[in-house]
Amino acid sequence: MVLRNLVVVLGDQLDADSAAFDGFDPQRDAVWMAEVSAESTKVWSAKPRIALFLSAMRHFREFLRSRGWTVLYQEMVAGTLGGHLREAVARHAPERVIALEPGEWSVRSELAGVEGIEWREDRHFLCGRDEFAAHAKGRKQLRMEFFYREMRRRHDVLMENGQPVGGEWNFDQENRGSFGKEGPPLHLPPRRFEPDALTREVIALVNERFAEHPGDLTQFDWPVTAGEALEALDDFIERRLPQFGEWQDAMWTGEPWLFHARLSAAMNLKLLNPRRVIARAEEAWRQGRVPLAAAEGFIRQILGWREYVRGIYWQFMPDYLERNALGADQSLPPFYWTGDTSMVCLRESIGQTLRLGYAHHIQRLMVTGLYALLLGVRPREVHEWYLAVYVDAVEWVELPNTLGMSQYADGGIMASKPYAATGKYIQRMSNYCAGCRFRPGESTGPDACPFTSLYWDFLLRHEPELARNPRMVMQVRNLARLSPDQRAAIQERAGRIRAGEVG
Numbered sequence: 001m002v003l004r005n006l007v008v009v010l011g012d013q014l015d016a017d018s019a020a021f022d023g024f025d026p027q028r029d030a031v032w033m034a035e036v037s038a039e040s041t042k043v044w045s046a047k048p049r050i051a052l053f054l055s056a057m058r059h060f061r062e063f064l065r066s067r068g069w070t071v072l073y074q075e076m077v078a079g080t081l082g083g084h085l086r087e088a089v090a091r092h093a094p095e096r097v098i099a100l101e102p103g104e105w106s107v108r109s110e111l112a113g114v115e116g117i118e119w120r121e122d123r124h125f126l127c128g129r130d131e132f133a134a135h136a137k138g139r140k141q142l143r144m145e146f147f148y149r150e151m152r153r154r155h156d157v158l159m160e161n162g163q164p165v166g167g168e169w170n171f172d173q174e175n176r177g178s179f180g181k182e183g184p185p186l187h188l189p190p191r192r193f194e195p196d197a198l199t200r201e202v203i204a205l206v207n208e209r210f211a212e213h214p215g216d217l218t219q220f221d222w223p224v225t226a227g228e229a230l231e232a233l234d235d236f237i238e239r240r241l242p243q244f245g246e247w248q249d250a251m252w253t254g255e256p257w258l259f260h261a262r263l264s265a266a267m268n269l270k271l272l273n274p275r276r277v278i279a280r281a282e283e284a285w286r287q288g289r290v291p292l293a294a295a296e297g298f299i300r301q302i303l304g305w306r307e308y309v310r311g312i313y314w315q316f317m318p319d320y321l322e323r324n325a326l327g328a329d330q331s332l333p334p335f336y337w338t339g340d341t342s343m344v345c346l347r348e349s350i351g352q353t354l355r356l357g358y359a360h361h362i363q364r365l366m367v368t369g370l371y372a373l374l375l376g377v378r379p380r381e382v383h384e385w386y387l388a389v390y391v392d393a394v395e396w397v398e399l400p401n402t403l404g405m406s407q408y409a410d411g412g413i414m415a416s417k418p419y420a421a422t423g424k425y426i427q428r429m430s431n432y433c434a435g436c437r438f439r440p441g442e443s444t445g446p447d448a449c450p451f452t453s454l455y456w457d458f459l460l461r462h463e464p465e466l467a468r469n470p471r472m473v474m475q476v477r478n479l480a481r482l483s484p485d486q487r488a489a490i491q492e493r494a495g496r497i498r499a500g501e502v503g
């Protein structure tokens with residue numbers, strides 16, 4: 001047969017309703033997919049992330065084939081994506097090559113080298129790249145909150161007569177609870193998805209081919225098809241959304257999931273449409289099944305943050321990747337790849353990350369991210385770690401969150417001030433400190449919490465630039481309370497922490 005369209009589907013474009021399939025004719029068109037092994041090694045990807053991508057891709061291939069579509073699929077090939085696509089085009093000589101805009105800048109530039117591709121916009125997102133550029137145009141400062149309000153209005157989400165329901169745009173103040181001594185209330189664990197035969201095959205492959213990579217697959221239970229992603233959504237809306245808002249920021253030893261959605265990976269692979277997720281959350285509130293603060297708090301993450309970070313990514317790439325506003329120059333401590341540290345908060349957060357490919361937002365921002373910020377780790381290295389270890393890691397969402405929000409390396413595009421805090425923040429939001437040999441209230445001495453020592457050292461190192469930030473003035477002012485001896489002791493301890501002698 002003469003091939004009319006060759007439709008390229010990348011590993012994070014597993015959406016049967018994608019614009020790439022508009023006008024698809026199974027008699028004349030074919031889909032092209034490839035597993036390029038270098039994608040798993042260009043950052044040292046953890047096993048859960050590799051397994052999820054491969055399993056979801058192979059399930060998608062089977063789904064398309066079950067519809068009678070031709071899928072040209074290359075399993076675990078060496079070389080580059082662009083090289084393999086060029087070869088496929090030369091071999092099958094299609095009249096046209098169609099591809100959806102990739103989510104990653106470098107993939108977009110690599111594929112741009114393949115002649116004659118027809119690009120289609122990824123309509124998975126609720127805000128197009130041009131729409132975000134229009135929002136950003138002429139603004140001195142970008143802030144998620146204003147973008148989010150625009151999105152609420154444009155998509156008529158949680159609105160009544162042109163006003164936000166409940167009279168407020170944002171119920172964040174109600175969303176900062178911690179559990180107290182008793183710990184989290186009784187809750188059911190999230191729905192698991194036992195690996196089927198295809199996933200088990202992938203797990204065996206990853207364990208063999210990527211044996212040296214971090215992480216393990218004994219507990220792999222992620223949704224890998226659109227059907228499973230919908231079941232995961234139902235499970236979250238029914239069982240965890242009602243309490244999501246209140247304990248969104250709380251952490252607890254041995255409780256990786258708490259009331260979180262576990263939906264980011266399914267959405268980022270495009271197995272699940274964010275419109276459906278938002279609609280289900282709003283419907284649950286309208287039916288009186290969840291409080292408004294929970295529904296709004298959850299919807300803000302998806303309609304607000306998720307769309308906003310994508311906008312930032314495309315607005316500021318490619319130089320965004322190179323930013324290092326605080327001149328951070330340290331290496332990432334080796335325990336980020338093993339979890340082998342006596343700091344309980346880091347051991348818990350990194351341990352579950354390597355085991356499950358998951359940590360929730362506050363663990364990423366205020367434990368692993370905070371420690372790297374205070375230590376002064378090169379943002380590029382921090383970025384590569386986050387991109388490697390999480391099952392939901394795709395550059396367009398990971399990079400602004402890591403480099404911008406958590407490391408302040410973009411100098412204030414994502415966050416209006418650095419998320420700098422002492423160990424007392426972690427003590428307030430978790431029970432980690434109760435089991436730790438360090439004391440969060442102390443900044444010097446043998447038991448001082450490394451976060452707390454490094455926090456003061458961070459303020460001392462960056463005092464002049466932080467003092468210019470109105471939102472940091474109070475924090476910087478507290479430096480005046482430190483005597484010269486205290487300053488010297490903090491700096492001495494910070495030096496020992498950096499040298500790996502403490503922690």
Ligand SMILES: Cc1cc2nc3c(=O)[nH]c(=O)nc-3n(C[C@H](O)[C@H](O)[C@H](O)COP(=O)(O)OP(=O)(O)OC[C@H]3O[C@@H](n4cnc5c(N)ncnc54)[C@H](O)[C@@H]3O)c2cc1C
Pocket residue numbers: 259260261262263264265267268298301302305306307309359360361362364365369386390392393394397398399401402405406
């Ligand atoms: C340093 C750092 C790195 C991160 N890297 C990623 C990443 O690679 N991929 C990723 O999807 N998210 C990333 N996030 C955002 C957030 O931590 C995850 O989306 C969330 O933890 C996923 O778990 P969940 O599905 O249980 O989310 P929930 O806590 O239940 O939140 C619901 C949904 O909201 C969305 N969301 C929430 N916060 C954000 C945010 N800041 N940016 C974008 N979407 C958000 C996600 O789609 C998530 O599924 C990162 C955050 C930080 C601080």
Ligand code: SF4
Pocket residue numbers: 343344345346422423424426427432433434436437438439440449450451452
């Ligand atoms: S004392 Fe410090 S290092 Fe230990 S768990 Fe608390 S914050 Fe983490």
